[in-house]
Amino acid sequence: MKFLETELNGVFIIKFEKLEDERGFFTRVWDKKLFQENGLNSDLLQISFSFSKKRGTLRGMHLQKKPFEESKLVRCTNGKIFDVIIDLRQKSSTYKKWISMELSSDNLQGLYIPEGFAHGFQTLEDNCEVCYHMSNWFSPEHARGIRWDDGKFNITWPINNPIISKKDLSYEKEEYIV
DSSP: OEEEEOSSTTOEEEEOOEEEETTEEEEOOOOHHHHHHTTOOOOOOEEEEEEEOSTTBEEEEEEEOTTSOOOEEEEEEESEEEEEEEEOOTTSTTTTOEEEEEEETTTTEEEEEOTTEEEEEEESSSSEEEEEEESSOOOGGGEEEOOTTOTTTOOOOSSSSOBOOHHHHHOOTTOOOO
């Protein structure tokens, strides 16, 4: 595994290394020791999975408030997604900044997201599967979201007219203080 820093403090792209032979390949997607050596939260408590049937599905932007903030390792296990995170840590030098990256089953990359970030993605293909490793349990009372189209962030999503849940559409703009 290779850990590549991004321009957002504490966020890493993780490149999973393939061991290939005539059967296919093998890759390690989690190593507590390597996460600790890179100063990342290695206390994973929950693994979740999402499946999106249609290209253009948008999930996000989601986060949890204290005391249920969570670090995440996100990877796309089938298909391709446009993944977005926003730094909502008020004391961070990258507060309110966002980055995006493409995660796919082909590029074998993951994104490590520390506590205090909103996360979301849009599917770029039909039948996308995304796996999330999280450092805290889901708490509905602490779950929050911000609008995917909030003008404070000006995220340029690749597909117009996304498929979005009623819950994600219900988030108010500018409700992003963590």
